[in-house]
Amino acid sequence: MTTKRRIIGIFVGVVLVLAAVLLWRRHVYEDQVLMMRTDPDVILSTPGLRDAALNRGRQVFAENCASCHGADAKGSRSKAIPDMTDDDYLYGQNKPSEIEQIVLHGIRAGDTKGWNLADMPGFAKAIPYTREKLPPLTPGQVDDLIAFLRAANGNDGYDEARVIRGRTMFTTTAGCWDCHGGDAAGDPAIGAPNLVDGKWLKGNGSEADIRHTLERGLAGVSPAFFHRLSAYDARVVSVYVASLHPPAKPAS
Amino acid sequence: METPPSSHNWMARHSERRSIILCAIGAVGGLIVAGTGLFTAQGTRMAGVPAEDVAMVNQVPILMSDYLANLRAAKGVGLDKATPAQKKEILDQMIREELYVQRGIELGQQNDITEVRAALVGAVEAQQAIDAAATQPDEATLRTFYNQHLSQYEDEGTITLTDMIAPDEADAKAAVAEIRAGRPVSTAASAHGLRLSGKLADGEEYYFAGRIHLGDTLFDAASKVPAGKVSDPINAPDGIHVIAVAQNTPPKASPYEMVRDKVLNDYRTDKINRMQAGADAFLRRRADIQIAKGFE
Numbered sequence: 381m382t383t384k385r386r387i388i389g390i391f392v393g394v395v396l397v398l399a400a401v402l403l404w405r406r407h408v409y410e411d412q413v414l415m416m417r418t419d420p421d422v423i424l425s426t427p428g429l430r431d432a433a434l435n436r437g438r439q440v441f442a443e444n445c446a447s448c449h450g451a452d453a454k455g456s457r458s459k460a461i462p463d464m465t466d467d468d469y470l471y472g473q474n475k476p477s478e479i480e481q482i483v484l485h486g487i488r489a490g491d492t493k494g495w496n497l498a499d500m501p502g503f504a505k506a507i508p509y510t511r512e513k514l515p516p517l518t519p520g521q522v523d524d525l526i527a528f529l530r531a532a533n534g535n536d537g538y539d540e541a542r543v544i545r546g547r548t549m550f551t552t553t554a555g556c557w558d559c560h561g562g563d564a565a566g567d568p569a570i571g572a573p574n575l576v577d578g579k580w581l582k583g584n585g586s587e588a589d590i591r592h593t594l595e596r597g598l599a600g601v602s603p604a605f606f607h608r609l610s611a612y613d614a615r616v617v618s619v620y621v622a623s624l625h626p627p628a629k630p631a632s
Numbered sequence: 633m634e635t636p637p638s639s640h641n642w643m644a645r646h647s648e649r650r651s652i653i654l655c656a657i658g659a660v661g662g663l664i665v666a667g668t669g670l671f672t673a674q675g676t677r678m679a680g681v682p683a684e685d686v687a688m689v690n691q692v693p694i695l696m697s698d699y700l701a702n703l704r705a706a707k708g709v710g711l712d713k714a715t716p717a718q719k720k721e722i723l724d725q726m727i728r729e730e731l732y733v734q735r736g737i738e739l740g741q742q743n744d745i746t747e748v749r750a751a752l753v754g755a756v757e758a759q760q761a762i763d764a765a766a767t768q769p770d771e772a773t774l775r776t777f778y779n780q781h782l783s784q785y786e787d788e789g790t791i792t793l794t795d796m797i798a799p800d801e802a803d804a805k806a807a808v809a810e811i812r813a814g815r816p817v818s819t820a821a822s823a824h825g826l827r828l829s830g831k832l833a834d835g836e837e838y839y840f841a842g843r844i845h846l847g848d849t850l851f852d853a854a855s856k857v858p859a860g861k862v863s864d865p866i867n868a869p870d871g872i873h874v875i876a877v878a879q880n881t882p883p884k885a886s887p888y889e890m891v892r893d894k895v896l897n898d899y900r901t902d903k904i905n906r907m908q909a910g911a912d913a914f915l916r917r918r919a920d921i922q923i924a925k926g927f928e
Contacts, residue, residue, distance in 0.1 A: 388666030412683035416696055447768045460893045477700055477710055484697055490761030490904075493701070504788035504838045519790045519836040582893070592890060595788060597864035600893060601900065604765035611697065 382607035412612050418452060420476040423619045437620025440613045444605065445621075453624050460582035460600050465624045468579045470570045471495055474625045479587050484611075487571065494604055497570040502597030509597075514555050517594070525549055525556075526590050532576045533585060537614030567603075688724060699726060760911055764904040769896070777902070778888050778895045785891045786883035789839040793854055793878060795846060797825040797871040804872045805867035811862045817876040826874060839883060850875065853874040853883070 415429055423429045442451065448461050455461040462470050471487065472478030480616025485494035501509035503517040512544065517525070527538040534550025552554045557564075559572035566574035573581050582598060605614060685693035698709060699722065706716045706725075714722075742748050764921035769777075778785060794817060803824040810820040820826075832845035843851040850866060854875045857863050864877040888895065 401738045409683060416683040417711075419710045421701070422712050448741070458889050458892065459896075475710075477704065480697060481701055486762070486765065489765040490756075490758040492699075492758065504840070506840050506844060516838070516841060518841070519838060590887070594789075596886075596891070598893070599897065601897060603768075604762045605766065607762070608766055611695070614800055630801065 390581040415612060415615060418613060420480055420618060423476060423615075424623055431488075433619040434623060436613070437445055437616035437618075440609065440617040441620055445608065445617065453621070457580060457583055460598060462581060462625045464621055467626045468577065468580070469568055470573060470575070470581065474567055474622055476615075476622040479621050480614055483609065483614045483618050483621075484604065484606045487602040488599055489601055489604040491604040491606065493569060498572065499599035500559075500593065500597045501555075502595060503554065504595035505597075506571060512555070512558075517549075517554060521545075521549055521554070522591060522594050523612055525554065525594055526587050529564075529575055530585070530587065533578050605611070687727060689727055690733065690734060692730060694723070694726050694730060699723065702726060711715060732760050756911075757908060760907045761904045764900050764907055767900070767903070769899055774892065774895050774899060775888060777899045778891070781898065784898060785888075785894065787887050789855070789883040790836050790881045791839060791842050791855065791877065791879065793832075793842070793857075793880075794837045794876045795829040795831050795850065795854075796821055796874045796876070797829050798865065798874055799825045801865060801872055804874050808862055808865060808874055817862070821874075829870070829873065834880065855880070 383411070405490050411432065415423070415432065418426065419421060423433050441449075441453070446453075448459075449455050449464055450461075453464040453631055455463040457463075462468075473481060480496065481493070485491040487495045488499070489496075497513070498621070499509070501514055503514075503522060504519075506516060508514045524546035525541050527542040528550055531538045531543045531546075547599055548567055550560075561572075563612060564575040565577075566572045573579075580586070581591065581600075582593055645880065672820060682689055682693065684696055686699040687694045687698050702725070703714055703719070703722050704710060706722060707714060709718065711719075724891060729757075736748070737743075740754055796807075801866065803826065807820045807824040809824055810823070811817055831847075831850075837845070839855065844855060845851075847868075849866060850873055851862050853866050857875060857880065858878040859877055859880045862879055863873075863877070866873040866875070
């Protein structure tokens with residue numbers, strides 16, 4: 381083979397490899413375009429996209445989320461880290477689009493696009509809440525609130541007068557109703573948990589756990605991954621997390 | 633025999649005119665490309681809009697995630713349910729906003745408008761907070777932080793007391809002696825003319841509230857008195873106080889597991905503060921700051 385033919389052969393080989401790489405990149409790009417330009421809330425019901433999202437989403441979760449939420453995504457009640465496999469949604473209604481916003485912009489993470497509307501005040505402080513004027517409570521008032529919340533979750537044996545005082549406190553002075561609602565059923569639009577469903581974000585609903593939260597407050601943080609994850613990975617991990625929860629019940 | 637001139641030969645022939653024409657075509661082509669790039673911002677345009685964006689405005693992306701959030705916020709629908717008109721309306725709004733932001737920067741409004749400057753400062757500070765919040769320290773690091781800042785994780789102590797003012801020092805001492813000897817507080821108080829100070833409600837209080845109500849001097853003395861005991865007479869500007877303590881539960885550090893979420897938040901806050909101090913020093917170090925004489 382002459383030198384000239386050898387050079388031509390190498391040139392053609394390089395061109396073919398480049399063409400193959402470009403075709404592969406084009407294929408990847410088109411897959412990403414399809415994933416990113418589809419409504420995130422319908423990906424789980426779109427077979428081809430669903431599988432791709434769940435496969436990659438599982439990896440992204442293991443690398444970025446499992447360190448707090450656990451490899452089984454069950455969170456930790458002692459650390460106030462939500463369980464992602466139950467049907468109790470703290471923020472939103474388990475839509476991938478809502479979860480994607482949390483993945484990208486976080487909760488109380490300093491990102492102005494994130495969820496950052498309210499914190500749980502700590503009532504055993506001179507200034508329970510810096511965003512809104514709320515009075516501190518006395519130990520007796522905290523006891524009454526505990527009685528009301530425990531009774532509302534089906535625990536018997538609480539003095540009726542205490543329960544009534546606690547309910548009054550809940551709907552007036554303490555300002556609890558403002559986030560948790562007058563019926564204490566919570567508000568997923570601001571991440572205020574339902575307090576009468578027997579499910580607890582922190583602890584197990586014992587007197588000591590409720591007292592600790594009432595006295596010290598609570599303001600969990602979910603990091604904003606906007607600068608750490610690609611948009612594609614944020615999308616697929618959101619779809620994966622949504623797939624872990626049982627389907628949302630229709631509004632009654 | 634003479635061969636007719638072929639195109640190959642024509643190409644091989646030297647032609648000064650052809651060289652000039654080719655040069656001119658090249659120059660005009662170059663000028664068009666440069667002009668397009670300079671005056672229309674189209675010169676460095678990407679071949680397509682990246683997958684994660686919905687549009688590019690002068691090469692600045694409009695993110696799909698922002699577009700979806702706006703669509704939901706303004707129209708209450710997701711991408712699948714939105715009509716073409718709704719999608720176009722939201723995209724047009726976002727493109728307009730981006731154009732105005734870019735125009736604002738061209739006009740130097742970050743130099744003129746206080747709100748823009750404050751927003752920029754806040755955004756840079758927030759960026760540092762976001763980076764710090766995204767770090768996940770291991771448990772050993774958090775436990776070390778907890779042990780180093782144990783007082784931050786104390787529950788608020790509670791105290792129930794009766795604060796009384798005696799008519800004079802002798803009555804105060806006599807009442808204290810009788811209470812310590814086992815006489816009921818109310819009996820000893822009325823026997824020696826002690827009256828309630830009115831500084832606090834008759835009930836259990838958190839330590840912070842007791843301190844606010846009694847003031848530092850009285851509270852410091854009261855908090856050292858065990859449950860069921862009485863303080864020595866305390867001289868204060870409004871009289872001689874005697875404090876009988878019915879219940880006293882001093883602050884106690886909560887176990888790590890119970891306050892782990894707060895430890896993590898405090899650790900991140902501490903890191904943010906350190907990062908901001910570092911950023912301040914770095915920006916000053918690399919900046920050329922000249923300060924007028926007398927203002928150093």
